[in-house]
Amino acid sequence: MPGVRRVQWLKRDLLLRLMLPLLVIVAATATLGAYTAQRLTDRVFDRWLLDAARSVASLVRFEQGQATLDLPPIAQTILLFDDNDRTYFSVTQGGRLLAGRKGIPRSGAGEVTYLRGLAYEAQFDKQLVRIARIDLDEVGAEPVTVMVAETQVKRERSAQELAVVVWLLVALVLAAALAIVLAVRRTVRPLETIASRWNERSHASLEPIGDEDVPRELLPFTTALNDLLARIRQMLARERQFAATAAHQLRTPLAGLQLGLARAATAPDIEEARVVIGELSHSTRRTARLVQQLLALGRLDPEAIGDLEFRKHDLVTLAQDVGAAHADQALAKGVDLELLAASRPVLAKMIPDLIAEALSNLIDNAIRYTPAGGSVVIEVLADPVVVRVSDSGPGIDDDERESVFERFVRGRSAAGEGSGLGLAIVRDIATLHHATVSLADSPWGGTSVALVFSTFAAIVESGQ
């Protein structure tokens, strides 16, 4: 059936591939051998019979076209004597019997022509006999026919002996087949041993599998599997570490929420409670943002993004999409958001989702720290390939420019706002792209963060 994948069975395939040719070869050899042997013995017996006919023929004399046979009784006895078979003979001239038995057929089935005469099979004296016939032609005389017939006991016996040989061959083939089955079983056994060893392990265990008793050809598989297990162990360890950090970071705002709720619950009047609840909704938003960034950071795990593919992507389109996603945030805050980019594409090798995440963080930070009436400018430059987000916010002091990239570190001017993860995310994504992140003073008065792609990632579209 097309489209259906055949299940591979090592054992069955090996057996099939060994047994089928063996059987075909042996069957062909046996048939050919038996046939040849049968033919050879037939010829030998036929020649004996013809020899007998020739010795009778040598005794025929012609006198004026009249044939006579001078066969002494002792010769006849010798001719007709046989331990197993009955032998008959006849000498005729023009249908007239000169000697021997009457009525031996002159032709029959399975005729074979030899140099001096021919041999064939026919029914005579109520049994199947093999007959040798020689015709003697003498000038001026009617032809004389000499025939010697013999029953086929000897021939059958030799055929039986041949059959025994064939059966012996069959027995040998069976023995060979058995040897093959055993050999295949023994060869495949290590595979089954390994499979059961793997299956017996606890399914939660990530410990490496021992490779003693493993055939050399299978070592790559165990090694690959053990490598995979090791990677999964590392990944799990990182994941646990990350979950612990995340839980710790989330507890703080949750504790704040709990305190606020307690205060709201015991507030003397509804107006004061409303004020507290208003504050709480602010810290809920902060917590939500923290969760989003923790998740973004989690997605940056090198093992987790192993499957994502780097591909050529246009930074201008990407900046447009990501910027537009933040436009409402900027509008709501009264911040001017601008995109300065060439009208032609700027291509770079990247994982577009991640660069979008990084850019989104930069724009979000810029809008967040820029007061109403300020501006945030996104620039996409082609040579070298750079995406830069500048703002007119308060800026970051020189001595803080390194540390703000650390996780959970916030700048002094970032009064209680962000999670301290945004720039860490940007830096991780940049590193993954062999890009660098640099902080500088912005021409608009605030901070300018640039994502500079290295030559590895940048494919500048040569002005076409």
Add this chain to the structure above:
Amino acid sequence: MRLMLIEDDAVIARELLLRWRARGWTVEPCSSLATADRVWARGATGHLFDVIVLDLGLPDGDGMEWLARLHRRNRATPVIVLTARDRVADRILGLNGGADDYLVKPFDPDELDARVEALQRRGQMTRGELLHYGRIRWLGDEGRAYVDDVALELMPREFEVLGLLIGRAPRLLPKRALIDALAERNLEVGDSAAEVYVSRLRRKLTGSGATIRTLRGFGYALELSALPEHP
């Protein structure tokens, strides 16, 4: 306002239902896509809903697929997607996948209300109904717009641009969306021509209480000028 709310989380559905009913809006809650299909089939003839609020992770399927199905039958009803999928890429994908707006959970309920109202306006605008924004009235059927009771002298393209801006206000109308929407109404304009219409319209709106803000490289937004303007 008539809303269809497709959301399987009981708490969110209850809170939104209570909130919106208190505002006098009619809400038809659906907790699965199957229910949504039934409700939709019931009101398929005629204009039943102003806005559809759609959650993405539903027990019987993906909201985006339902949205694609809906769009094969009906494009007129605006859809806002609510989701916990927070990746920037998801957000962009959602908007390109046919949602008219996209809000990530957890969200500010006031913001959701504002966006639902904006979507309602956009739907009304598409159907040529009367739009109100601040002191501006926009009458799609008549092709006329008024500030209070004074008619604005607008060229056809300026009139359409105003409608599109009101449909999105106070949020961003991407330049691309503006040009595409004009082309759909057989009013093709080029990139720079669009800027000309917007700046003419901006002049004509002086003193209307609303201003057009340009987000260079992105598009335009119509804002009520309660705040002092920032050039």
